[in-house]
Amino acid sequence: MTNLAKAKSYKSDIKPIWCPGCGDFAVLSALTKAFAFLDLAKQDLAVISGIGCSSRLPAYFSSYGFHGIHGRALPIASGLKLARPELTVIASGGDGDGFSIGGNHFIHACRRNLDMTYIVMDNEVYGMTKGQASPTTQPDWASSKLTPHGTGVRPFQPAAIALASGASFIARAFSGDPNGMTKLIIAAIQHPGFSFIQVLSPCPTFRPEQKLWKHQVEAFPHEPTDDPVKAATRLYTDDGMSSGLIFQSNYPTWNKPEVAQTSVKQFEEEFVV
């Protein structure tokens, strides 16, 4: 019997609040399929997020979860992974949460290379606050009251920044290709180290033009590489609208050092004069 029949058992009774047509549904669905395929025990799985539309994700799983505060999904996930290395930890959120308010954590989580997966649902807009420009918004998008002339600012390049920061698994997925995304999520979970997936996930409400993405997104035109120079070159010539595994390397992960064990009583002795 196919494992995937169990996919829905990874879902909680809580129904997503996302707008109909939102790309995040496909991410939720792909994650449940990946968990089912890998036959992960629900109790050993934790999904952690910050704040935003996509950050509502954890409550929709029947696993453990943490819906924290804006921008801090990665530190919460990192703390959990450090304390409980045997758990499968998934951090998730949106482009504002991950690249703007949480940008510093993104860089350092990539550097630290803890064995966890970070999924950013990128729709180039702040949805929860009703449609403002995000770090990945194109400079000329002028549909927000907050930036009526557009941001005029170069968009953030998630994959390139992940690469420069030392992430050991970098992929781009598209919610319009759920099977391709599921495969990438499975590979990311299996990757020993920090795996980052930028999911192009359209916002039908504030960015209806993103419905066209399904005609624009193509397969990343290269085989995955472990050479950061090659990956960098490819990313700089890429339009950001291709999906696939871009870079995978076996960088060392942060590990707890092996040291001889003692007791707190021993530390007390150190104070004796």
Add this chain to the structure above:
Amino acid sequence: MSTQNCTHSIAITGSGGSGAITVGNMLLQQAAKNSLYGFMRRSVGPQIRGGESAALLRLSDQPVFCPDDRFDLLIAFDWRNADRFALEIPLDSQSLIITDPASGEIPEVIQQSGAKIIEVPLKKMASAVSGGRINMVAVGLLTALLKMPAEVATDIISSTLVKKGEEAIKSSLDCFETGFNYELPGKLPCPQLMAAEPGIRWNISGNEAAGLGALQGGVRFVAAYPITPATEVLEWLSPRIEKIGGTLLQAEDELASINMAIGASFGGTVSMTSTSGPGLSLMSEGIGLAVASEIPLIVVNVTRGGPSTGIPTKSEQSDLNIALNGLHGDAPHLVLAPQNITDCIDTTRWAVQLAEALQTPAIVLTDQFQGQSRCITPVPESPDLAMARKVAQPEKDKVFERYAITESGISPMAIPGTADCSYTADGLEHKPSGQPSSIATDHHDQLDKRQRKLDLFEFGEKWADIHGDGQLAIITWGSSTAAVLEAAQRLKFTGQTVKVISIRLLAPAQVDSLEKELIGVNRLLVVEQSHSRQFYHYLRAHYTLPDKVNVFAEPGPLAITPGTITHAVQLLKGELS
């Protein structure tokens, strides 16, 4: 022997790596070995290297946790930047200054004290020894002056310098001998300190003590971001926590460290971080998340002068407001304050235990004065620990509710890995299941529950320390306690009784307990180290106080000393008569 301490305060100053702090440390160790007690602060300039530094030492036949009002002795290796620390070393006509004539003229700011000046050719004496250093000459000089045995001192020199090799030890011992045998002119006002009960002594700083208390309480995860003057808490913990199966990680910023601690604690590991004012400001949102999602953790905040970057290397009690009220929304949490260096062990340990039992964050408010000072103390007791987190186990035919409404307000917490108890922790207001909710009744139920668990908890006797009795009471908290207690002791010696109340558990306010202690008190003196009277306003907000309340509130960076408090009491009594 009188009930009053016999103490001796010594300042050792110098610049450019002259080793003033080493002298202080060696004298402190000698005190311990000679069955005495001691207390040492450091005053350092902002330079990373070569700055002026002062070891401010107080030796005593009884445990001491604060500086005296004056210094008996100042030994200065040079006078560079003397104005920076002159205010911290009050001298008078009874004081003694030992200085090297080669160091040039004594600055006016020092000379005007009228202290007796003795010139000792420290540099000349040191240079007579191959590889000789003046600070070792000073150790010899001071050991003789304090009538402490040479053998104890030479043992300490030998063991301290063991890593520097035979040659260094020999030249240091030679310098020590030169200093020890130097004949100081005339009769000097230096009493021999009577040895107290012999016994094992500890030499510990408040920052080390907080680290130790945390580990004793069960902390096994620390997320760290360096900040003066809290860094030593983290540096002390780092090599040790990994030896007891724990983890310490240096985070990218304070936002990360508080949230890492939250994540680790969510995972079932007792977690903490340590910081100071600016870091606490950054952590506030995270602490609020811990309140809402009911995640236990502790933050040891070693307060420095504020606001903003303020005076990082010097002390103040001005983070009280942010610790108590810095979280947005109605966010009941714990705030505790150790009352002296050794109490940093007990209070931090208690804070860990309370946080775990109550599933809420605890802020431990120490400060630079406690954190970076060292003291010689009897071996502290380590009581058994009884409190632990209430952990959920799956129950048959019952859906687990993480935030179940319980009578005590405490709901069993499921630890990831436990089957059939999974839930999503949430900073959004939620239903008992954890599901986000903006329904009024859910909000009220959860607010009540989070408040109730603190209100109904039996905190016991440790909420405050009460000393003495009388119609006049001094109420204080944290590091001001040591000076207040010594002031009360001095007043008692002159036949005046005051009651001292020092609050250890600042939040939740223990209204009934304090008001019970205030029965019969008709005059209250509030003592704190802040400019805007933060503690006084806190008292006014929560408790019914006697009609007559006076406030002694001084900002940092100068330490509050016993004499300033006895003076405040005298003024107050003068008003009364």
Add this chain to the structure above:
Amino acid sequence: MIKPESIEDLETFLALAYLLEIESSDRYTELADNMQVHNDPEVEQLFRKLSEYSGKHASEIIEHAEGMVLPNVASWDFEWQSPEGPETTAFEFVEYQITPVKVLQLALHNEIRGHDFYAHIAEQSPSEEIRKLATEFTDEESEHVELLKNWIAEMEQNKGNTRDDMDPPNMPE
């Protein structure tokens, strides 16, 4: 990547057919839940009904497979003409203002794809057994297609095909 029409053993074919129905049924449930959250009970009920139908088909396939051990297959191991299985509704096709008629049109689209999928296998499969079963499934899908067409016609007589949002999401407060 395996071409579905090149499947040689009945077990794999049934496992895949089962998976496609389950995926279709799960998706209809997800869409129903979503419309429930957005307070559209009519569309919600429609999706629930469709989910039920797909679930029923899944059970029928399990009946066919009685006594067999089905392999663990994943739909991404197969080459599709659509992003997911032929009977799975893409999330992106469902809009906030979707009308019941549009829902049925989507279902019809799925059933036609399902029909074509099985018809293709019925023609191409190397296994006679699979060809036989696929023909059976093709006929069933044809019935579904007809049913849906009638349903849509009936509904179109009664209701229009557009709706207005009087309360857009980014109304200034």
